[in-house]
Amino acid sequence: METAEIARRFLAFFEKNEHTAVPSASLVADDPTLLFVPAGMVPFKPYFLGQRTPPYDRAASVQKCIRTIDIEEVGKTSRHATFFQMLGNFSFGDYFKEKAIPLAWRLMTAPVSEGGFGIDPERLWVTVYLDDDEAARIWRDEVGVPADRIQRFGVEENYWSMGVPGPCGPCSEIFYDRGPEYGAEGGPAADEDRYVEVWNLVFMQYERGEGGTKKDYPILGDLPKQNIDTGMGLERLATVLQGVDNIYETDTLGRILQDAAERTGVAYGDDERSDVMLRVVADHVRSATMLVSDGVRPGNEKGGYVLRRILRRSIRNLRLLSGSDAAYLHGLTETAITAMEGIYPELRTDADRIHEVIETEEKHFSDTLRSGTALFSRAAERTLSSGSAQISGADAFQLHDTYGFPIDLTLEMAAEQGLGVDESTFRTLMEEQRETAKRDAKAKKLGNADISLYGRLLESAGSTDFLGYTDHESESRVLGLIVDGESVGAASAGDEVELVLDRTPFYAESGGQLADKGSVTAAGRGTVDVADVQRPVPGLFVHRGTVREGTVALDDRVEAAIDSDRRASVSRSHSATHLIHSALRNALGPSAGQAGSENQPGRLRFDFTAGQSLGDARLAEVEDEVNTVLSGDIQVRDFQTSLDEALSMGALAMFGEKYGDRVRVVEMSDYSRELCGGTHVGATGQLGVVKLLGESSVGSGVRRVEAAVGIDAFRRLSRESLLVSRLSEQLKAPREELPERIDSIVTRLRSAEKEIERMRAAQVLQQAGELAAGARQYGSALLVSHRAPDGTTADDLRRLAADVRQRLGEDRPAVVALITVPADRPAVVVAVNKRGQDSGFKAGDLVGLAARTLGGGGGGKPDLAQGGGSDTSAVESALRAVEQRVGETA
Template sequence: METAEIARRFLSFFEKNGHTVVPSASLIAEDPTLLLVPAGMVPFKPYFLGQRTPPFETATSVQKCIRTKDIEEVGKTSRHATFFQMLGNFSFGAYFKEQAIPLAWELVTTPVADGGFGIDPERLWVTVYLDDDEAAAIWRDKVGVRPERIQRMGMEENYWSMGVPGPCGPCSEIFYDRGPEYGVEGGPEADENRYIEIWNLVFMQYERGEGGDKSGFPILGDLPKKNIDTGLGLERLAAVLQGVDNIYETDIIGRVLHRAAELAGVRYGDDHGQDVLLRVVADHVRSAVMLVGDGVKPGNEKAGYVLRRILRRSIRNMRLLSGTDTAYMHDLTAVSIDAMKDIYPDLADKADVIHGVIDTEEAGFADTLRSGTTLFTRAAERTRHAGGTVFSGSDAFQLHDTYGFPIDLTLEMAAEQGLTVDETAFRELMQRQKDTAKADAKAKKLGNADVSLYAQLLEGAGATDFLGYTDVLSESAVRGIVVGGVSSPAAREGEKVEIVLDRTPFYAESGGQLADTGTLTVEGRAVVDVEDVQKPLPGLFVHRGTVRAGEIAVDDTVHAAIDTGRRHAIERSHSATHLIHSALRNALGPSAGQAGSENSPGRLRFDFTADNALGESRLSEVEEEVNTVLSGDIAVRTEEKTLDEALKMGALAMFGEKYGDRVRVVEMSDYSVELCGGTHVPSTARLGIVKLLGESSTGSGVRRVEALVGVDAFRRLSKESALVGRISEQLKSPREELPERIDSVVSRLRAAEKEIERLRAAQVLQAAGSIAERARRHGPALVVAEQAPEGAGGDELRALAADVRGRLGEAEPAVVALTAVPKDRPVVVIAVNKAAQKAGIKAGDLVGVAARALGGGGGGKPDIAQGGGTDASKVDEALRAVEARVAGA
């Protein structure tokens, strides 16, 4: 029975028994205490906790789940998987044990022809909690399970809670007997490898207090309502009903696994180590597809890190299996989407997005692996040569810091070479880097002063009066001076200084708008160049700069003057940001919310929430809309209102901003209305033009557009026009015909490159005859072991090895070992004839010998196999190792 049919039957059975079918919730958990959904009951948790009133008394679902707690065990056992689906039926006070138990038994044992799963009752055992006599009696008297098939277990196995105070209760589980070939008799308490759990029925009837996770907590009393929460693992049941050994061989996961084996040139079942790698790939690719389908993007935090980790494990395992750096994820992703779409049809609609995210991550990780693996190999060799078994924390940190190597990958690679990693030292270095980064950021924005010093300045001098909305000049009094992180009565020429004024026209960096620069002048005595302005505390403006001449002191009166050219350029960028935000919302809908911005002189960047790229055509539409609006010379009005008034009039609140009772509203007619504390142009015509430079991704669900404004935009367009003119002149083609002309040139170039590749391959194959003539006997076989002609890649190498093998015939055992170094990565191909295979010489064994010498791995079939490594200097050593192995065969 196919997996999709199992899910359909489950939902149909419970729907016929009065349950509401509820679609699977997203893998991204709404529960703030969870990262991803780890169990089928999670979407119903608010109903069980009484936080919400359920819209139905009973429900049934097929819930997508992700668990990464035991990720290291994935592939090693038949039970562990990162992504799985939990079939469940739920009751919110409508029924309890006396109905839940018979329903489960009925569905499991009803013949297939009658809509059930058709499992022989004689293959089933059940467990109940130690003192749950009620459940045991129902199984025995109402269902008819023989008493010897009912076993009692303790809290570790048969009692459920969320691990925190709240609902809890005993469980009853159904186990399937896989047969004597899987272990000893005696039921689940004797052997859980032979007897596997397929269904867990939780009787949620008590409230627990503080205590341990699985046991050791007090029972505080009964719940107001007794609830049912059951979970049947879809993949486990599929393995049972499809008669396969484990979940990785079922119809859906198995399709990915066997395609991975085919792509890698290996066969599932031939080698345990390879089988584990294949199972990890199959599980992780499916998990990645489902995570991306639910909107997760690879990143370094939270769900994004989970996705990045499982994708990188998949990519690296495929490289180990195939011995090449070929990109396989696109193919495997397509297989997984096709296998899962019967249960989740939306995957087909999201296929382009899923492919785009996974392909991009694979390409990025390829660069990480290429550079990082070389460093890892050298460090590991250094450790072994020194007689050590611990990979240093400093080397692990360098891999992470310089090459982006995740610590999990370093741990795996070290374990493969029999090494451990000094994780304690690694964590200490990571923490030291974080502390340094925080200190650097603080120094950049606030000098080296302690925040308590700014608190004293604010208390003593009072809040700074900001005049910058209307004035660019002011006469101000110096209320405080900080030099070298401490308060000072004065600052002299050449010193870095921080100055607090009673009032200022200088805008302090906030809301994405960069700070003003300018000068503070003490008439006839001192000049300070203001390079930055920050607000370390609300209301306190700190002017950072350098004393250019003279001496400035507390209580001096200064002439404060901002750089008006810079201010006006920043204002143009800031106003353009508001227009771009509105145009994006018009194009994408209200979901395109601001996620950050930076407004600098003549240039801006704007981050917004979106799942997919805009595309060139939509980006052009946004740019055209913005320029159309600003050319209308719309007045930019600002007004102060209460927060409630501003929100009622439709003003947008910006990302990351905190608002008081009174807010500033910036209006550009009804096209753009936003809460904003920044400065702006008086009318949109002041912007001149806005040129969008492009759009990119900055992380999970966040896109970024960058733009030039005013004169900067004009200069960019002028340069582009001149460049187009030069190309037009060189190609002797009118500007309007350039796209077709360039396409034609590129097409001819690609055709020429393909022809060159064809000729190079032919040239490589021409060497087959002379290579075969150089065969020499080593032990029982003729052996050719040498480097292929220059220009050979992996495909050419395989073809050449097969050709040489054919020329050596079948009269006696023959082995062909050829190497090449395309793109500075050594590759080895081993081909053996049938006579050699009969003599016990296998290509897969020999390629492992060569690949290990190269610092890598490989695999393949008995007649031909391929591997690779990272150390091109060891090519001759690898060939000699193959000769030695054959000689000793």
């Protein structure tokens, strides 16, 4: 049974049993305490916590999930994966154990012809919590599971909570017996490799309090309503129904894995190391495809960092498998889309964008590998100069964490330089990073109290009525007042407060538009200066500010007024953003999608997808087009319609945004039409002028333009005109000739710098002939040992040593040992010719001897090596040590 059919069958079964089939939520969590959705119940979390009232009593879903906490284990086992799908059915105060347990058993064991999964009931075992006699009785007496196939487990295995105050309760799990060839008899208690968990039924019936550990926390009592939350891994169930050993052999992951094997020329199953890498590639390519589909783009923070890491691990493993730097991800991404589109048809619709994002990151990482190589070289040089024989753990960690350089590549390149890597420190830093991430995650979970507070306000007060599209002032009532995270009845002068009003003209920050500022005044009582407005939960506007004077209390009638001039300036920026977006699409094509924006008073930034820079000429064309359109004074119209109708009209939707059935469309004739909740001007002529300030890269495949709008643009142009006038006067050149004149000056300056560098290097190398002529003889060998001027750089010292070695020729064994002391840290270089190496002289050994005398270390290849130390008084001793060793060897 294919995975898509398993998902379809699951939803169909529960729809027949009066459940609402809920589409998978985006992988990007709507919960501010989470980055991605890590479990099937997460989209329903506000209902279980009592923050929102569920729109249905029963639900079922196939939820996309991402977990990366164990990313290093992916591929090493047959169970770990970063992306997985959870089948789940949920009851919100409707049915409980007496119905959940029989429903699960019926779906698992009913014949395929009757809509079930057709699993032999004799191969199923169940577990219950230690004292959950009710669940045990239902399994035994009502379902008919033999008592000897019902096992009891403790808190660790069969009790659930969110880790924070809220609902908790016992679990009951269903296990599948894979057969005696997989392990010992005796059920899950005996062998969980043979008996595989496929479904976990959580019975939320108690409320837990603060404190305690995972195994021990206070139970405050029964929940007002008992809930059901079940979770069954789709991939794990597929292994059972498809008769394969692990998730990597199922129809979805298996297809990607085999394609990766064929493309890299590696057979799966022949070598464990290659098998691990193929499993990593299969999992990560699928995860990346699903993340990009949900609007995530590679970056250096949050979800973008996770996606980038996943893609880079894929690329690195593909290179190791194939032994080449060929680009593989286009084909593998297409295979992933084909494998998953049966469940998620939107993947095919988004295919072009998914390919573009992933291929751009693959190219970018190839460039990163080149940059990483240069960074590694500098780290190696620092290591040798300091006299150490190991790349520091901090350098290795920086290469890995900041630049995505894999540790195995760092180890390999270090070995080529005769160096090691301080892996112990590297692992310690990695562990500290993981612990920090865990602490951050735990801290975020504790934020549920704040979210719950907003949720309760929404439940009691209802949604805030936003009037800001038409009104800049409103008479409102204070429905909520928060100080220091607690609901209060009143606030006084100086207090930082959060206000919830029944209606408001204030725009809450969203869609790239900054929030309004202004004031909320209770006549005769007090005034709050509003500095920010947010929507911590959908529908609730929270006004954040400071009580300027007097007091403000619950139920006060207030006058809410925004700063109208600031609003007008922000609106101009937002409308300009739409125009720039359209102009960029006209210049680059539909692939130039919006990747972020920020609309401030008089200024904006707009991020868009593009593989390379626009260039000055095209940027000027975009600016000209925008100003031509706005000078036409096009009317700006907004209206509400259905999402499907808006998309059919060609309205642009931003990937990653969540839209309801009804959406707001903002259009400027046929030139621009977008889904947008922001505020705008009435006509484009109100923008005045738009001045693009420049373009830059902000990440892999993402460019940014910044612009000034209206009076701010005029002031910018005025300042630039004054600057050009001053330059023209100083350089005695007309304005139109300034670029050529400045280019000429810069060219002459660079030429002068290069000439100075050439002369300095030549001065150092002038010593080469004299040094070679003064070589001393030790037996049949020649030796040059010399302290170079202290201003000599390490690069010049290497060049000088190589030049002297060349002058000594190959007729006799020759050794050149040079030391310099730049910046109070001695550096030593030893060069040995081919005859010298054949006679037993090794540059790496000799430089190590000198460096140790200098209080440091070093190493390198037999023909040329470098080291360093810290003892400036030991330079002559280091040279004598080399002389002595040469004399002994000769």
